[in-house]
Amino acid sequence: MSVLHSLAKTAAPPLPEARGEVSYAVRRRLLGGGPGELPSEAEIARCSPYGEDLQLALHLCYAPHYQGFEGVPDSLEWDAGLLGVRALLEHRFESALRHDCRDRPDVDEALAALLTEPAGGTGVTRFLLSDGEMWQLREHAALRSVSQLREADPYQWVVPRLRGRAKAAMVAISFDEYGCGRPERMHSRLYADLMADLDLDPSYGRFVDVAGAETLAVSNLMSLFGLHRRLRGALVGHVAVVEITSSPAASRLAAALRRSGAGPAAERYYDEHVEADAVHEQVVRRDVVSGLLEDEPDLAPDVSFGIAATCLLDDRFGGHLMDAWSKGESALRTPSDGDGSLL
Numbered sequence: 001m002s003v004l005h006s007l008a009k010t011a012a013p014p015l016p017e018a019r020g021e022v023s024y025a026v027r028r029r030l031l032g033g034g035p036g037e038l039p040s041e042a043e044i045a046r047c048s049p050y051g052e053d054l055q056l057a058l059h060l061c062y063a064p065h066y067q068g069f070e071g072v073p074d075s076l077e078w079d080a081g082l083l084g085v086r087a088l089l090e091h092r093f094e095s096a097l098r099h100d101c102r103d104r105p106d107v108d109e110a111l112a113a114l115l116t117e118p119a120g121g122t123g124v125t126r127f128l129l130s131d132g133e134m135w136q137l138r139e140h141a142a143l144r145s146v147s148q149l150r151e152a153d154p155y156q157w158v159v160p161r162l163r164g165r166a167k168a169a170m171v172a173i174s175f176d177e178y179g180c181g182r183p184e185r186m187h188s189r190l191y192a193d194l195m196a197d198l199d200l201d202p203s204y205g206r207f208v209d210v211a212g213a214e215t216l217a218v219s220n221l222m223s224l225f226g227l228h229r230r231l232r233g234a235l236v237g238h239v240a241v242v243e244i245t246s247s248p249a250a251s252r253l254a255a256a257l258r259r260s261g262a263g264p265a266a267e268r269y270y271d272e273h274v275e276a277d278a279v280h281e282q283v284v285r286r287d288v289v290s291g292l293l294e295d296e297p298d299l300a301p302d303v304s305f306g307i308a309a310t311c312l313l314d315d316r317f318g319g320h321l322m323d324a325w326s327k328g329e330s331a332l333r334t335p336s337d338g339d340g341s342l343l
Helices: 003-009 023-029 041-046 050-063 074-078 079-099 107-115 124-130 134-148 153-161 165-176 187-197 213-227 227-262 264-295 297-326
Strands: none
Touching: 003 050, 003 187, 023 041, 023 050, 023 079, 041 079, 041 165, 050 074, 050 079, 050 213, 074 079, 079 213, 079 297, 107 213, 107 264, 124 297, 134 187, 134 213, 134 227, 134 297, 153 165, 153 213, 153 227, 165 227, 165 264, 187 264, 213 227, 213 297, 227 264, 227 297, 264 297
């Protein structure tokens, strides 16, 4: 079966399994349960803001705005009960992020920090380059697929909320992300090809059930920022982090895949990002961030919040992987077999 056929066949993935009472109630509603069975404000308040139950519940609420779930009616995208629950979940998540990012630098200082990689730094991509084994590269690819098979989809929500230079630059970046009009060059398609080269199922949503809260939070942050006009500055901050830090990380991952003997499609995804994101880094700083703040200077605190929140959750994701791998353990919630590898 070709990658393209597999993706088309499973565009709407099955509903993930619940991870607590809140995600169970949201899942039940998506399957046809009554609105009176949705979780209460008190139940949501008891959830850890970065925990499995809340992050999966948010993922379930956001998914109908994208490709949805198999067997879930499209009409539930705007179900009043689900939207009310989503607002409570978002408030819990965002409040925690704002508390944990309260001591953040201003925009210029934050951007300068992103542009400078510390000498002798550590992290997931450096580990994979120097010491990563194939099973760890495959786990990393599987977990990142939760976000990467959507690629820049959450960014498109912000385009109508920008003006002038910032809007034009965001559209230019997106044009590259979507393959400059060529479907076979869309970055989500290139990522699916990477997964197939690593003998992973490239179906959209395939690995959500094995992705922990740290992975889901990274993906949910993009939807949180993208779906709210009031958070357009935070979304721009998020884009800045991704585009500024992507090229060096992609270079390391491309080299790690070559060292491991992965196929050409696996290497191609990261080779593409080394070149494209080196250009995007200039565009996002010069035109997206600067253009937004020229038009709306009062959004500077939101831009810095978006940068800080993105870095916080990326660090949590990386810390989770390194903690598991340093013990020789799988970073997946439910490994497919006993030795931590994927079937």
